[in-house]
Amino acid sequence: MKKIAIIAPKDSETNGIGSYTRDLSESIERNSEHTKEKILTEIVHLPHKSKNPLRYIRAVFQSYQTGDIVHIQHEYGLFGTGAVYMIPFFLSLLIAKKIFTIPIVITIHEGLNPDLVSGHLQEIKKYYILFLNGMIVASSDEIIFLSTQSRDRFQVRSGSVDSQIIPHGSPISQTYNMSKEIARKKLGIDTESTLIVQPGYISKQKGNHLLIEIAEELPEYNFMIAGGTSTSSTPYSEYLRENAPSNLEITGHLPEERFHAAFIAGDIAVLPYKTVEMSGIVNRVNQSGIFNWCAAYTLPVVASDCESFCSINEDWDCIELAKEGDPSDFSKKIKSLIKSDQHQDYLRERLRQYRDNHSFRSVASKHDILYRQL
Known part of the structure; x- marks a missing residue:
C-alpha cells in the first residue's frame, strides 16, 4: 500500500x-481498488489567509509524517500577499x-514569469518571481502542469523544467442526477425562461462584470452568476451587485447541491474570462475547472477567445468563442446559439x-502511474 499526502487548501x-x-x-483511490498495490490519499490542508509562517511549516512536516509521497497543489495566491509564505514553506x-x-x-495550477510583472518595483518583482520558481523546481522530483499555457508561463532563471502535462x-x-x-x-x-449562467467563484479575471453589459443588451433572457467570493464580500462583488440589471441575479456562495443545479438549470454557460492586471501581475486563466464541469454536464459554452479556450477548440471544436472583453460580441454569439437548437x-x-476523453478517471490513472514510478 502506498500513501500520498496531498497538500492543498x-x-x-x-x-x-x-x-x-x-x-x-x-x-485515485477508486482507481487503485483494482490494482495490486492500493493507493491511499490524505489531504493536508494549507492554512487559509494565515499570517503565521509556522502554520505553513507545520503543513510540510505533517505531510511527511503521513505519506510515502508528498504532492503539493500549488498556486502563488495560496501563500499570502505577494506569495511571501512560499519562502518558509519551501525552505522547510x-x-x-x-x-x-x-x-x-x-x-502548478498557474505559472508565472518575469514578463508578466509591471508597475512599481518592476525589476525587483521579476527577480522575486524567478526566486520563487527556483524554490519550486529545487524542491520537486516531478512537476505537473494542467495545460501547455500554464507550462509556457512558468520560467526559471536558466534552462528548462522537467515536467509533464496532466489536464x-x-x-x-460527481455530477448530480436531477431534472x-x-x-x-x-x-x-421560471421553468419557461431562457437562462444563461456563469458558475463559479467571482473574480476580475473571470470577467463577471461583462455580464452586466451582456444582460443589458439581452433583456429578453435571464442571467445568473452562480457563485460568490471566498470571503463574504469584496469591492468587486459589491460593484457587481450595485450595477446588476434586473435580469442578472448574483447568488453568492452556493451549497453543493445548488451549485450543481446551476449547470442543469442553465440553457447556456458564459465564461467571459479576460486578462487583467492585479497587484502588478498580469493574470489570465490558463485552465478552467468550471469549463470541465460544463463539459461533464454537456452544457453549451460561450467563452472568450483566450489562448486556453482556443487551444481546446483546435482539438475538440466544443466551444462557441467570442472576442475577449467584448460584451457585444458575447451578446451576438449567445443570441445566435440560443436560436439554433442544431448548433446546441x-x-x-x-x-x-x-x-x-478527459474524465477524472483517466487523470487519476496518469497520477497513479506517476506515483508508482517514484
Whole structure:
C-alpha cells in the first residue's frame, strides 16, 4: 500500500483548487481498488489567509509524517500577499526532503514569469518571481502542469523544467442526477425562461462584470452568476451587485447541491474570462475547472477567445468563442446559439466527446502511474 499526502487548501476556501484536489483524491483511490498495490490519499490542508509562517511549516512536516509521497497543489495566491509564505514553506520542504528522502510532486495550477510583472518595483518583482520558481523546481522530483499555457508561463532563471502535462479532469462521476425542472425550482427560476449562467467563484479575471453589459443588451433572457467570493464580500462583488440589471441575479456562495443545479438549470454557460492586471501581475486563466464541469454536464459554452479556450477548440471544436472583453460580441454569439437548437446539439456532442476523453478517471490513472514510478 502506498500513501500520498496531498497538500492543498480546503474545498470551501479557494477558487476551485480545493474541490479539484478532493475529486482527484477520490478518483485515485477508486482507481487503485483494482490494482495490486492500493493507493491511499490524505489531504493536508494549507492554512487559509494565515499570517503565521509556522502554520505553513507545520503543513510540510505533517505531510511527511503521513505519506510515502508528498504532492503539493500549488498556486502563488495560496501563500499570502505577494506569495511571501512560499519562502518558509519551501525552505522547510527542502530541509524535510533532505531528512526524510520522500519524493515530492508539485502541480502548478498557474505559472508565472518575469514578463508578466509591471508597475512599481518592476525589476525587483521579476527577480522575486524567478526566486520563487527556483524554490519550486529545487524542491520537486516531478512537476505537473494542467495545460501547455500554464507550462509556457512558468520560467526559471536558466534552462528548462522537467515536467509533464496532466489536464484538469472533467468530473463525470460527481455530477448530480436531477431534472431541469427540479434544478430550476431549487434556484427559484421560471421553468419557461431562457437562462444563461456563469458558475463559479467571482473574480476580475473571470470577467463577471461583462455580464452586466451582456444582460443589458439581452433583456429578453435571464442571467445568473452562480457563485460568490471566498470571503463574504469584496469591492468587486459589491460593484457587481450595485450595477446588476434586473435580469442578472448574483447568488453568492452556493451549497453543493445548488451549485450543481446551476449547470442543469442553465440553457447556456458564459465564461467571459479576460486578462487583467492585479497587484502588478498580469493574470489570465490558463485552465478552467468550471469549463470541465460544463463539459461533464454537456452544457453549451460561450467563452472568450483566450489562448486556453482556443487551444481546446483546435482539438475538440466544443466551444462557441467570442472576442475577449467584448460584451457585444458575447451578446451576438449567445443570441445566435440560443436560436439554433442544431448548433446546441452539435456542441453538446462535442463536449460529450471531450469529457469522455478527459474524465477524472483517466487523470487519476496518469497520477497513479506517476506515483508508482517514484
